[in-house]
Amino acid sequence: MNWIFAFLILGGILAAAWNGKLDSITPAALEAAKTAIERAISLMGVVGFWLGIAKVAEESGLIDSISRFIAPLFRWLFPSIPKGHPAMGSILMNLSANMMGFGNAATPFGLKAMKELQTLNPNPDTATEAMCTFLAINTSSVTLIPATIIALRAAAGSKNPSEVLGAILFATTCSTLVAVVADYALRLLYRKIERG
Amino acid sequence: MAEQISISSWIIPVVMAAVFLHGLINNVRVFEVFTQGAQEGLQLAVKLVPYLLGIYVAVSIFRESGAVDLMVKVLNPVIRLLEIPADALFLSIVRTLSGPAALSMMVEIFDTYGPDSYMGRLASTMMGSTDTTFYIIAIYFGSVGIKKTRYAVPVGIMADFASLLASVYIVKRLFD
Numbered sequence: 001m002n003w004i005f006a007f008l009i010l011g012g013i014l015a016a017a018w019n020g021k022l023d024s025i026t027p028a029a030l031e032a033a034k035t036a037i038e039r040a041i042s043l044m045g046v047v048g049f050w051l052g053i054a055k056v057a058e059e060s061g062l063i064d065s066i067s068r069f070i071a072p073l074f075r076w077l078f079p080s081i082p083k084g085h086p087a088m089g090s091i092l093m094n095l096s097a098n099m100m101g102f103g104n105a106a107t108p109f110g111l112k113a114m115k116e117l118q119t120l121n122p123n124p125d126t127a128t129e130a131m132c133t134f135l136a137i138n139t140s141s142v143t144l145i146p147a148t149i150i151a152l153r154a155a156a157g158s159k160n161p162s163e164v165l166g167a168i169l170f171a172t173t174c175s176t177l178v179a180v181v182a183d184y185a186l187r188l189l190y191r192k193i194e195r196g
Numbered sequence: 197m198a199e200q201i202s203i204s205s206w207i208i209p210v211v212m213a214a215v216f217l218h219g220l221i222n223n224v225r226v227f228e229v230f231t232q233g234a235q236e237g238l239q240l241a242v243k244l245v246p247y248l249l250g251i252y253v254a255v256s257i258f259r260e261s262g263a264v265d266l267m268v269k270v271l272n273p274v275i276r277l278l279e280i281p282a283d284a285l286f287l288s289i290v291r292t293l294s295g296p297a298a299l300s301m302m303v304e305i306f307d308t309y310g311p312d313s314y315m316g317r318l319a320s321t322m323m324g325s326t327d328t329t330f331y332i333i334a335i336y337f338g339s340v341g342i343k344k345t346r347y348a349v350p351v352g353i354m355a356d357f358a359s360l361l362a363s364v365y366i367v368k369r370l371f372d
Contacts, residue, residue, distance in 0.1 A: 008254035008257065008258045009253075013257065021261055025260060028256045039307075043303075047238070048235075055230060056224060062219075115339070118340040131342070139355060146323070149320050149323050153316075160312070164317055170366045177358075182354045182355065
């Protein structure tokens with residue numbers, strides 16, 4: 001990220017010098033700084049509101065119920081976790097919170113899941129297969145209700161903020177499928193390589 | 197099409213109603229709990245302010261200078277081949293590294309092109325369909341002291357690339 005940031009600024013200034021636009025850089029940068037703060041204020045409202053709802057869902061046990069509901073769907077993805085092990089519960093809580101678009105409520109469950117998966121790990125410095133599968137699903141995102149995005153679209157003046165829901169569902173299903181398949185294929189490949 | 201739009205505008209209100217109803221049934225003091233969560237949200241948003249500031253200024257310098265046009269020229273073969281706009285390619289790279297930075301970039305795209313433009317819809321779809329791959333891998337593995345991540349990184353990159361292609365395809369298909 002540091003490199004990207006530096007690239008944007010230095011590359012921009014170099015390109016401005018090249019294009020003879022150096023005099024427009026300063027006003028543009030200052031204008032952008034002003035807009036950033038205006039956006040930040042509308043963002044506070046959106047994020048505060050949604051996390052408030054997320055907290056109610058967490059406290060009422062709603063996330064808990066969803067995770068029980070989706071449990072059978074995810075069991076077969078983690079054959080190496082023994083039945084009834086607490087790791088599975090934390091994984092499901094994390095995925096349910098992610099599905100509801102409560103990304104911030106998801107992280108603590110995710111870290112707890114990693115801690116519990118680590119208790120099943122014979123080599124503490126090496127990732128287990130269950131950990132890789134968990135992260136594959138997690139990083140490919142399983143969002144069903146991308147609330148933050150819809151709220152930000154609304155804040156930016158969209159006529160129909162939720163019109164992208166179908167597109168997101170399609171794209172996230174594709175990426176999760178690719179993640180699950182790639183995880184499975186690489187798991188077999190790595191087993192072969194590591195056995196020599 | 198009309199039906200799909202009406203369903204999607206129902207989802208959020210229904211979820212909100214369901215959450216509060218479920219809370220009341222389970223004797224949650226909904227207002228107090230809501231304000232606790234909102235407090236966390238505000239703290240999060242405050243943390244986000246410096247990211248927004250940095251990204252907005254950096255991207256605006258980059259845009260204003262004409263560097264974007266230069267980059268588009270350089271990346272033209274890739275863009276033509278996959279029909280991916282330069283902004284989207286950039287957003288997908290930032291997306292894997294930093295959630296707040298990518299969110300800021302999406303809002304900046306809304307400002308420049310409009311949320312209901314092709315770029316605005318594409319940015320929304322991309323943001324909704326992947327997560328901050330490298331950040332999650334670093335934090336999750338780091339938290340339990342794992343150094344050998346084996347195949348977690350390539351799987352994450354493949355999923356991100358799939359989401360980029362799927363987003364471009366579906367947004368063209370649904371909205372153009």
